[in-house]
Amino acid sequence: MNLTLKIWRQKNISDKGGFKDYKVTDISKDMSFLEMLDVLNEQLSDKGEDPVHFDHDCREGICGMCSLHINGKPHGPLQTTTCQLHMRSFNDGETITIEPWRATAFPVVKDLVVDRSSFDRIIQAGGYVSVNTGGVPDANEIPIPKRIADEAFDAATCIGCGACVAACKNASAMLFTSAKISQLAMLPQGQVERKERAEKMIAQMDSEGFGACTNTGACSAECPKGISLSNIARMNREYFAASVSSENV
Amino acid sequence: MSWVTKTLNSTLGKKLLMALTGLFLILFLVVHLAGNLQLLLPDEGESFNIYAETMANNPLIKVVSIGNFAFILIHVIWAILLTKTNKKARPVSYAVSNASTNSTWASRNMGILGTVILLFLIIHLRGFWYEFKFGEIPTIVYDGITYKNGFAIISEAYSNILYVIVYVVAMGFLGFHLSHGFASAFQTLGLNHVKYSPLIKKVGSIFSIVIPALFALIPIVMYIQTL
Numbered sequence: 001m002n003l004t005l006k007i008w009r010q011k012n013i014s015d016k017g018g019f020k021d022y023k024v025t026d027i028s029k030d031m032s033f034l035e036m037l038d039v040l041n042e043q044l045s046d047k048g049e050d051p052v053h054f055d056h057d058c059r060e061g062i063c064g065m066c067s068l069h070i071n072g073k074p075h076g077p078l079q080t081t082t083c084q085l086h087m088r089s090f091n092d093g094e095t096i097t098i099e100p101w102r103a104t105a106f107p108v109v110k111d112l113v114v115d116r117s118s119f120d121r122i123i124q125a126g127g128y129v130s131v132n133t134g135g136v137p138d139a140n141e142i143p144i145p146k147r148i149a150d151e152a153f154d155a156a157t158c159i160g161c162g163a164c165v166a167a168c169k170n171a172s173a174m175l176f177t178s179a180k181i182s183q184l185a186m187l188p189q190g191q192v193e194r195k196e197r198a199e200k201m202i203a204q205m206d207s208e209g210f211g212a213c214t215n216t217g218a219c220s221a222e223c224p225k226g227i228s229l230s231n232i233a234r235m236n237r238e239y240f241a242a243s244v245s246s247e248n249v
Numbered sequence: 250m251s252w253v254t255k256t257l258n259s260t261l262g263k264k265l266l267m268a269l270t271g272l273f274l275i276l277f278l279v280v281h282l283a284g285n286l287q288l289l290l291p292d293e294g295e296s297f298n299i300y301a302e303t304m305a306n307n308p309l310i311k312v313v314s315i316g317n318f319a320f321i322l323i324h325v326i327w328a329i330l331l332t333k334t335n336k337k338a339r340p341v342s343y344a345v346s347n348a349s350t351n352s353t354w355a356s357r358n359m360g361i362l363g364t365v366i367l368l369f370l371i372i373h374l375r376g377f378w379y380e381f382k383f384g385e386i387p388t389i390v391y392d393g394i395t396y397k398n399g400f401a402i403i404s405e406a407y408s409n410i411l412y413v414i415v416y417v418v419a420m421g422f423l424g425f426h427l428s429h430g431f432a433s434a435f436q437t438l439g440l441n442h443v444k445y446s447p448l449i450k451k452v453g454s455i456f457s458i459v460i461p462a463l464f465a466l467i468p469i470v471m472y473i474q475t476l
Contacts, residue, residue: 072347170335211338212260215433216352233441
């Protein structure tokens with residue numbers, strides 16, 4: 001395959017940045033999208049040019065590190081991570097536009113790399129269960145119905161890649177935050193800090209500069225893990241219930 | 250009560266106000282439509298005029314109508330606040346966007362749809378509400394009691410084809426606004442359930458077609474009657 005790549009290049013966080021066109025030739029249909037970018041970067045390195053910077057880690061679709069807004073969609077045309085996207089999803093001779101994710105809370109660090117530590121700070125605000133040290137409890141000491149365990153697990157499959165923010169017209173982090181609140185709100189271990197968690201995580205989410213939810217459903221439609229919109233409804237319930245009943249005046 | 254303002258100032262709280270006011274306005278649409286369909290009764294406006302007079306003199310309706318104006322205002326002001334927050338959340342937009350594959354057009358353009366509805370509302374209130382309240386209205390006598398003849402003003406307005414077109418087009422915008430807003434309000438309130446959410450979506454779709462269509466029917470029928 002021969003392709004034209006229209007890639008966002010930006011030197012650093014304060015640079016204005018702009019698109020630059022590149023040509024890649026003899027790309028195999030079986031290559032992953034990131035392997036195609038590796039080919040481009042080898043070419044650029046050989047020529048002594050600065051390679052295109054992009055985030056990646058496991059390349060197995062489980063770490064949430066890769067990003068990229070490809071042809072107007074986060075993670076490209078399929079509902080998967082960019083590392084699991086293959087070149088057979090594109091046509092020979094096609095022009096592919098690659099942009100970084102756009103959000104105030106995700107500043108562009110360089111080229112296609114964005115700083116997603118705003119997600120980490122939302123987790124730090126309350127996305128955990130405080131456990132006193134001591135002996136490890138027996139596996140089935142706390143009974144949890146299978147249905148609840150499954151639902152909590154579905155929410156917990158969120159890999160925090162930020163595709164929801166990238167897809168949302170408001171750059172809202174509701175799907176991410178709601179998944180993280182839900183996975184703990186449904187389980188007995190999460191009950192102690194339940195109200196405090198909802199209040200703190202949403203306050204942090206707002207202070208990071210993410211937008212509000214318009215319920216377009218774009219986040220869930222683009223989420224590589226298919227996190228459901230029902231989590232956002234649950235987060236709203238958790239938050240409103242916590243607001244009226246918590247001890248936090 | 251700082252926790253109340255804190256809650257309502259969060260993105261979720263702002264959306265809560267949008268949902269609650271939106272649902273009230275949806276209820277208002279039903280009541281308004283039920284009253285206005287009397288314009289189509291073949292009695293030269295008698296039942297409509299009597300109904301309008303009764304509504305105008307009912308203290309409960311007066312309170313509700315003040316609430317109604319307040320809720321419209323809150324719905325508009327909070328929409329502006331939210332839009333500002335949302336625009337600030339993405340100052341640089343994408344060069345290529347393929348949003349039509351992940352969401353409906355109406356859901357992405359609620360602000361534009363709402364703005365058109367607001368413009369229509371201003372025309373509508375100036376043309377009828379203001380005239381009824383403060384304008385020179387002809388009167389008519391039924392069974393020895395004098396009533397304001399609002400029917401005469403409405404049928405005169407609807408004899409103008411331009412007015413009819415404005416009304417029908419505005420109802421199209423209302424339909425699209427409701428097609429997203431109805432179900433979205435329930436989701437914002439946290440009312441999402443495997444049993445009821447599909448039903449809410451269906452009722453919302455039917456509501457967004459039937460209610461605006463019946464509203465649009467009134468000027469169309471009254472225009473045809475004047476031919």
